[in-house]
Amino acid sequence: MTVAVEPYRERPARIAGAELWTRTAEGGEFRILPDGCMDLMLMDGELYVAGPDNRAWTGSAPRGTRYAGIRFAPGAAPGFFGVPARELLNEQVPLAELWSPNRTRRLLDRIRSAPDQPAALDLEVARLAEGPTDGLTAQVLTSVRSGLLRGTAGVSRLAGTIGLSERQLHRRCLDAFGYGPKLLDRVLWMNVALDHARTGLPLADVAMITGYADQAHLTRDVKALTGLPPKVLIG
Incomplete structure (x- = not known):
C-alpha cells in the first residue's frame, strides 16, 4: 500500500x-x-x-x-x-x-x-477556551515585538513599567512562557530572522532588519538555540 x-x-x-x-x-x-x-x-x-x-x-x-x-x-x-x-x-x-x-x-x-x-x-x-491572556503577557509580548527588550537595560525597563521587580517579572514569565523575558526575546526574534532568511534574503540583511549586531551575531544565536547555523537550517 x-x-x-x-x-x-x-x-x-x-x-x-x-x-x-x-x-x-x-x-x-x-x-x-x-x-x-x-x-x-x-x-x-x-x-x-x-x-x-x-x-x-x-x-x-x-x-x-x-x-x-x-x-x-x-x-x-x-x-x-x-x-x-x-x-x-x-x-x-x-x-x-x-x-x-x-x-x-x-x-x-x-x-x-x-x-x-x-x-x-x-x-x-x-x-x-476562556478568553484572552492576561495583561502582563500582552505587555511582555508587545515589548518583545517592538524591540524594547534588546540591550542590557531592556528587562529592568520593562519590569519598572509593569511595576514588578526583575525577579517577579522573571517568575511570571516562566509561568506564562516557560522561560524568562530575555530568552523569550531571543527565541521569538530568532524565528522572525529565520522566516526572513527562508525568503532568500542575505543573512547580513536579515541580521540588520531583525536587530542583531551583525551576521556573526545572528549565526551564533541561532546555533546556540538550535544546534545548527542558519544556512544549514534553511537549506
Whole structure:
C-alpha cells in the first residue's frame, strides 16, 4: 500500500493568535525548533501537549504518521491547560496527565467521531477556551515585538513599567512562557530572522532588519538555540 504524504500546512485557528496545523510524516528524522509556543497535538489518535522548548530537538516517526495540532500563541496555553508553562518546559505529555482521564476521553471521542478531525480539534479547543491572556503577557509580548527588550537595560525597563521587580517579572514569565523575558526575546526574534532568511534574503540583511549586531551575531544565536547555523537550517 502506498501512503500519501501530505506537506506541512497551517492556517489561523478559531482562537485568536493560534494556528491549526497538519502534517503527515515523510519518515526519518525531523527537527523541532524553539518558538515560544505550546501545542495540543492529535497524534496516532491520542492527544498530547507539547510544552515550550528552550532548545531544538530531533524526533522520528514512521512514514504516513498523521499529526494535527493547535499551536497556541506565546503565553496563551497555560490558562487553557491549567498548568504553568515552566512545568512543561522541553516536555511532551499525554493530555490525560494534565486533565482528568474522563475529561480527556470525552474530548477525544468528539474529535475521533468527526469526519474532519483537525477541524474538530480546532472547534473543540475554541469551545473550551476562556478568553484572552492576561495583561502582563500582552505587555511582555508587545515589548518583545517592538524591540524594547534588546540591550542590557531592556528587562529592568520593562519590569519598572509593569511595576514588578526583575525577579517577579522573571517568575511570571516562566509561568506564562516557560522561560524568562530575555530568552523569550531571543527565541521569538530568532524565528522572525529565520522566516526572513527562508525568503532568500542575505543573512547580513536579515541580521540588520531583525536587530542583531551583525551576521556573526545572528549565526551564533541561532546555533546556540538550535544546534545548527542558519544556512544549514534553511537549506
